Amino acid sequence: MGPSVPGQLSAYVAYSKSASVSSGILRRPLSAVGRTAQSTAEHAGEIALLLSATVRSVVRLQVSLRSVLQQIYIMGVQSIPIVVVTAVLAGIVTSQQGGYQFQGAVPLYILGSIVVASVVLELGPVLTAIVLVGRVGARITAELGTMKVSEQLDAFHALGRDPIAILAAPRIIAGVIVVPVLVGIANLVGVLAGMVAARMTLDLGYESFLYGARLFWHNWDLFYSLTKAVTFGLAIPVISIHMGLRTRGGAAGVGRTTTASVMFMTLTVLILDALFPPLLLQ
Amino acid sequence: MIIRYRDLWKAFDHPILAGVDFGVNEGEMFGVFGPSGTGKSVLLKTTIGLIDLDRGDVEVDGESVYGGGPRALQRIRYKVGYVFQNSALFDSLNVYENVEMGMA
Numbered sequence: 001m002g003p004s005v006p007g008q009l010s011a012y013v014a015y016s017k018s019a020s021v022s023s024g025i026l027r028r029p030l031s032a033v034g035r036t037a038q039s040t041a042e043h044a045g046e047i048a049l050l051l052s053a054t055v056r057s058v059v060r061l062q063v064s065l066r067s068v069l070q071q072i073y074i075m076g077v078q079s080i081p082i083v084v085v086t087a088v089l090a091g092i093v094t095s096q097q098g099g100y101q102f103q104g105a106v107p108l109y110i111l112g113s114i115v116v117a118s119v120v121l122e123l124g125p126v127l128t129a130i131v132l133v134g135r136v137g138a139r140i141t142a143e144l145g146t147m148k149v150s151e152q153l154d155a156f157h158a159l160g161r162d163p164i165a166i167l168a169a170p171r172i173i174a175g176v177i178v179v180p181v182l183v184g185i186a187n188l189v190g191v192l193a194g195m196v197a198a199r200m201t202l203d204l205g206y207e208s209f210l211y212g213a214r215l216f217w218h219n220w221d222l223f224y225s226l227t228k229a230v231t232f233g234l235a236i237p238v239i240s241i242h243m244g245l246r247t248r249g250g251a252a253g254v255g256r257t258t259t260a261s262v263m264f265m266t267l268t269v270l271i272l273d274a275l276f277p278p279l280l281l282q
Numbered sequence: 283m284i285i286r287y288r289d290l291w292k293a294f295d296h297p298i299l300a301g302v303d304f305g306v307n308e309g310e311m312f313g314v315f316g317p318s319g320t321g322k323s324v325l326l327k328t329t330i331g332l333i334d335l336d337r338g339d340v341e342v343d344g345e346s347v348y349g350g351g352p353r354a355l356q357r358i359r360y361k362v363g364y365v366f367q368n369s370a371l372f373d374s375l376n377v378y379e380n381v382e383m384g385m386a
Contacts, residue, residue, distance in 0.1 A: 143374065151366040152373075154332050158364045159384050160356050
């Protein structure tokens with residue numbers, strides 16, 4: 001049993017206890033906000049340092065052309081099949097759903113415009129980026145994370161080599177080059193798939209489809225699509241490399257970091273995608 | 283003295299190195315023993331500047347690892363042979379490229 005407390009004092013003790021409980025209730029969410037802000041600032045700072053080190057290594061001509069070409073092959077050429085399959089399905093689904101909504105309401109040739117705009121402005125760049133997050137980004141994080149926990153990155157330093165010039169820069173350069181090309185392929189294939197699907201299921205002729213596509217086409221849309229692609233092509237390798245380089249904790253750590261990296265990249269792609277219309281489609 | 287560790291301090295979640303101060307003479311064989319997690323690898327990594335210190339410095343063959351700038355650090359790293367715990371072979375490179383990596 002605790003010590004006895006006089007009347008007024010016990011009221012104060014009860015008040016201060018409830019105040020400490022309520023400050024405890026406040027402390028948790030506030031400290032969570034603080035931790036998130038600190039973590040965000042750390043990520044932003046490390047990504048800025050990574051980018052500046054990459055630019056430095058490019059300017060000093062420390063990046064091997066062979067490594068860049070190798071990464072272009074791995075990230076670009078090897079990704080073509082999955083990007084094409086995704087684009088075909090996106091084009092078919094857009095065409096089918098558009099046809100379902102418009103039949104009997106508006107002239108069906110408008111479908112050409114809907115498919116082209118949907119694929120070029122949104123589905124081509126975003127679906128390609130999401131596919132590359134899984135295929136390229138996860139691979140980069142796991143690869144660099146494994147190198148980090150097995151001291152291979154330290155070994156580069158020990159040999160007087162810069163891991164940024166050897167590992168990071170070629171992947172970032174390759175990303176900026178290959179993603180716009182892949183998005184271009186996805187746009188073309190998606191539109192063609194939508195056109196063929198409209199012909200086969202809605203009996204909309206190719207000429208009508210193309211007439212509708214031309215009716216509302218702006219050249220700016222292609223620029224918009226490719227600008228998105230360049231942005232995603234920079235974001236995916238930069239984030240995946242950044243996450244790989246901060247891996248710790250053995251094999252389990254590689255798994256944890258790769259999962260976090262995929263979430264980070266996916267969210268970043270979607271947030272960047274949401275920022276594009278107010279910036280470039282006014 | 284070929285390697286001189288001067289007042290090394292390093293903490294992660296808890297202190298790892300707390301005022302480590304000793305030297306190794308040329309030709310001397312020097313062993314560091316201790317239980318896991320007591321800072322042996324951290325200490326060795328400071329020899330070629332692979333870990334940032336909270337305080338202190340290391341001198342290798344008269345050159346400062348932490349105070350000499352990037353070029354001095356590069357010279358020191360070329361002089362020191364370092365064998366990593368996990369062998370640290372570059373498993374994404376072939377044998378030729380692994381050997382080539384140390385020849386530039």
